[in-house]
Amino acid sequence: MNNFEFQCGTKMIFGKGTEQRVGEELKSFGASRVLFVYGGSSIKKSGLYDRVVKSLTDAGLYFEELAGVVPNPRVSLVRRGISICREKGIDFLLAVGGGSVIDTCKAMSFGVYYKEDVWDLISGKVRPGTQRLPVATILTLPAAGSEESDSCVISDETISVKTGFGSPLMRPVFSIMNPELTYTLPPYQTACGCMDMMSHAMERYFSHTENVEMTDRVTEGILATVIHNLPIALEKPDDYAARAEIMLCGTWAQNDMTGCGREQDWFNHGLEHQISGFYDIAHGAGLAISTPAWMEMLCEKEQCVPKLAQYAVRVWNVPENPEDAAETAKEGVKKLRSLLRAAGLPQSLGEVGIGTERFEEIADNMTDGGSHTCGAFYPFGKKDILELLNRME
Amino acid sequence: MNNFEFQCGTKMIFGKGTEQRVGEELKSFGASRVLFVYGGSSIKKSGLYDRVVKSLTDAGLYFEELAGVVPNPRVSLVRRGISICREKGIDFLLAVGGGSVIDTCKAMSFGVYYKEDVWDLISGKVRPGTQRLPVATILTLPAAGSEESDSCVISDETISVKTGFGSPLMRPVFSIMNPELTYTLPPYQTACGCMDMMSHAMERYFSHTENVEMTDRVTEGILATVIHNLPIALEKPDDYAARAEIMLCGTWAQNDMTGCGREQDWFNHGLEHQISGFYDIAHGAGLAISTPAWMEMLCEKEQCVPKLAQYAVRVWNVPENPEDAAETAKEGVKKLRSLLRAAGLPQSLGEVGIGTERFEEIADNMTDGGSHTCGAFYPFGKKDILELLNRME
Numbered sequence: 001m002n003n004f005e006f007q008c009g010t011k012m013i014f015g016k017g018t019e020q021r022v023g024e025e026l027k028s029f030g031a032s033r034v035l036f037v038y039g040g041s042s043i044k045k046s047g048l049y050d051r052v053v054k055s056l057t058d059a060g061l062y063f064e065e066l067a068g069v070v071p072n073p074r075v076s077l078v079r080r081g082i083s084i085c086r087e088k089g090i091d092f093l094l095a096v097g098g099g100s101v102i103d104t105c106k107a108m109s110f111g112v113y114y115k116e117d118v119w120d121l122i123s124g125k126v127r128p129g130t131q132r133l134p135v136a137t138i139l140t141l142p143a144a145g146s147e148e149s150d151s152c153v154i155s156d157e158t159i160s161v162k163t164g165f166g167s168p169l170m171r172p173v174f175s176i177m178n179p180e181l182t183y184t185l186p187p188y189q190t191a192c193g194c195m196d197m198m199s200h201a202m203e204r205y206f207s208h209t210e211n212v213e214m215t216d217r218v219t220e221g222i223l224a225t226v227i228h229n230l231p232i233a234l235e236k237p238d239d240y241a242a243r244a245e246i247m248l249c250g251t252w253a254q255n256d257m258t259g260c261g262r263e264q265d266w267f268n269h270g271l272e273h274q275i276s277g278f279y280d281i282a283h284g285a286g287l288a289i290s291t292p293a294w295m296e297m298l299c300e301k302e303q304c305v306p307k308l309a310q311y312a313v314r315v316w317n318v319p320e321n322p323e324d325a326a327e328t329a330k331e332g333v334k335k336l337r338s339l340l341r342a343a344g345l346p347q348s349l350g351e352v353g354i355g356t357e358r359f360e361e362i363a364d365n366m367t368d369g370g371s372h373t374c375g376a377f378y379p380f381g382k383k384d385i386l387e388l389l390n391r392m393e
Numbered sequence: 394m395n396n397f398e399f400q401c402g403t404k405m406i407f408g409k410g411t412e413q414r415v416g417e418e419l420k421s422f423g424a425s426r427v428l429f430v431y432g433g434s435s436i437k438k439s440g441l442y443d444r445v446v447k448s449l450t451d452a453g454l455y456f457e458e459l460a461g462v463v464p465n466p467r468v469s470l471v472r473r474g475i476s477i478c479r480e481k482g483i484d485f486l487l488a489v490g491g492g493s494v495i496d497t498c499k500a501m502s503f504g505v506y507y508k509e510d511v512w513d514l515i516s517g518k519v520r521p522g523t524q525r526l527p528v529a530t531i532l533t534l535p536a537a538g539s540e541e542s543d544s545c546v547i548s549d550e551t552i553s554v555k556t557g558f559g560s561p562l563m564r565p566v567f568s569i570m571n572p573e574l575t576y577t578l579p580p581y582q583t584a585c586g587c588m589d590m591m592s593h594a595m596e597r598y599f600s601h602t603e604n605v606e607m608t609d610r611v612t613e614g615i616l617a618t619v620i621h622n623l624p625i626a627l628e629k630p631d632d633y634a635a636r637a638e639i640m641l642c643g644t645w646a647q648n649d650m651t652g653c654g655r656e657q658d659w660f661n662h663g664l665e666h667q668i669s670g671f672y673d674i675a676h677g678a679g680l681a682i683s684t685p686a687w688m689e690m691l692c693e694k695e696q697c698v699p700k701l702a703q704y705a706v707r708v709w710n711v712p713e714n715p716e717d718a719a720e721t722a723k724e725g726v727k728k729l730r731s732l733l734r735a736a737g738l739p740q741s742l743g744e745v746g747i748g749t750e751r752f753e754e755i756a757d758n759m760t761d762g763g764s765h766t767c768g769a770f771y772p773f774g775k776k777d778i779l780e781l782l783n784r785m786e
Contacts (some may be wrong), residue, residue: 224610
């Protein structure tokens with residue numbers, strides 16, 4: 001186990017009806033002028049919008065609204081939000097939505113105090129300071145884990161770049177998590193969200209750091225719980241228990257509790273950010289295409305086999321083949337593929353209309369033209385990335 | 394899953410050599426006048442005392458010392474600490490030790506701002522307010538989990554009462570956790586500590602709340618990890634990996650992450666507090682005597698069998714007996730007993746010199762003379778408690 005620091009002070013307010021407390025909670029954290037940020041019309045259709053407005057009004061809070069956050073959220077809207085905050089003297093940001101809405105607020109929260117263009121912070125040109133607006137969330141899409149995480153991902157649509165930044169001071173101060181709010185999610189989004197949280201768990205799990213037994217077991221627990229509950233939620237979208245387990249898993253997969261004391265990988269996220277920078281596909285769909293292919297390739301790399309076999313046995317209950325760990329490992333990947341297929345997630349780039357035309361560019365971007373490798377569990381050079389992309393085709 | 398709130402903002406600073414950062418960390422949290430609280434001579438023998446003093450001095454901090462905290466820490470020392478804080482204008486409490494030292498600081502931290510006697514807060518006569526001194530810790534004994542928990546337990550030696558209080562504002566602001574500092578723990582203390590953390594996990598795990606899959610799995614992970622690493626740490630006290638896993642488990646078992654969304658039990662802790670109020674035995678030893686006996690008794694209660702069988706299968710890898718869940722459950726208890734015995738922990742009250750003379754009084758205290766029950770997983774009336782005490786004899 002490596003030395004580490006961990007701190008996550010986000011207050012989780014979890015359960016039925018909890019969104020009605022948002023106004024009082026904001027006030028108890030000192031808010032007086034709130035910017036209420038959301039995506040499109042779905043929160044209006046579901047009645048959530050009205051409940052939030054009522055709670056803010058009942059609490060006597062002044063608020064402005066900013067709608068229009070889209071998946072792979074755009075820096076243009078972040079800039080607009082920053083202007084509103086400055087003009088209206090906003091002192092608290094309220095994100096109502098999924099990772100895209102929350103990440104938009106996180107970027108704004110630091111951007112308000114940065115005098116130049118916020119892209120400098122997002123792109124890593126300038127490190128964030130300590131000044132920021134507090135962010136609270138009402139989560140409607142369990143996936144990104146942004147409701148407790150210390151980072152955000154934003155796209156500049158004009159240059160096809162999707163990238164992110166973080167700070168220990170970026171975690172939301174509180175997050176309201178009502179699983180009932182996820183009953184109306186389309187099945188595809190439910191499945192994409194589960195793929196995203198499984199990936200967050202796996203990016204940490206697949207590591208060569210030794211003696212990380214406790215965090216391994218928590219991660220295996222997260223994976224097994226998502227695997228068990230995703231089919232239930234797809235079959236019966238208003239199954240409270242399944243929706244609640246999935247929502248809790250999404251947070252714990254990404255608040256970095258499971259990353260304590262270990263080297264992390266993040267290759268699949270890096271690759272997916274490249275792909276969804278060029279093509280506007282759902283993040284979870286991109287991960288569903290790359291992850292099993294990545295695993296299959298690593299089942300052929302001796303140093304990666306033991307952990308992949310442990311994953312197969314503990315997460316998927318694959319019987320251990322004592323003669324051939326790689327076979328055990330491959331059985332785990334097969335089970336993952338069949339879960340994803342049954343959940344309606346794509347398994348190849350072709351299925352989402354992506355051809356080979358950008359493979360070279362993607363591999364170059366990830367390795368600076370072949371000058372370095374990417375990922376820690378297995379370091380991918382340019383050639384490896386091209387091989388993987390061809391397997392994903 | 395029940396509605397819940399969870400917030401734990403303690404900064405965990407984990408790993409080799411981390412105690413050397415204590416002065417700088419305190420300063421970064423705004424400390425200027427520190428009360429350094431510890432137990433006896435063990436931190437002087439080990440050199441930890443000198444390293445702490447050097448770090449505080451290097452950081453330019455003023456500090457006072459208060460030594461003499463004993464196991465089952467006493468309110469008399471809490472009162473002395475409060476006087477020192479007031480006289481010397483202390484603004485930060487630093488606990489260097491295990492749960493007893495940390496709990497002493499926690500009680501002091503609220504007591505400083507309470508004008509009457511601190512026992513009013515400890516005994517629950519008066520609810521704690523919001524004013525308190527910040528507490529930081531350097532943990533030397535993984536057991537109580539007080540390094541992140543929101544409660545403390547203090548004894549009034551003059552009236553043989555051991556009780557506690559809590560507040561969401563009681564969690565330490567940071568805890569330094571260096572597993573190397575636990576190499577010199579006597580084997581008995583290592584074992585008692587592991588029993589205590591297993592009990593914290595089990596007090597939450599054994600619950601009738603349905604649909605708590607994720608938290609069940611984390612708890613099973615904590616238990617399995619302690620079970621695996623305790624014998625290693627006893628065999629080889631300077632095994633860093635085993636010491637690190639145990640230390641991390643102790644914190645996660647008690648920061649209430651695994652208690653999210655469920656009814657909790659706490660019968661064994663209640664019973665042990667009674668016993669160690671009368672007899673000065675180690676908390677972990679008391680739990681090692683009561684817990685297996687409690688489980689054996691509950692293996693005979695139909696409503697408790699399914700969860701006890703799940704525990705046996707998932708934590709102890711007991712093969713499931715599909716014909717007889719109670720048999721499966723009993724196998725789990727046998728395995729626990731053999732772990733505890735091998736670790737040198739007592740398995741009966743007789744072994745620690747406790748007779749039957751106070752049984753009636755203990756059962757009366759726990760049930761207000763038989764007027765209510767105790768515990769949630771199985772509600773123990775006075776008669777049940779007497780039966781259990783007889784089984785523990």
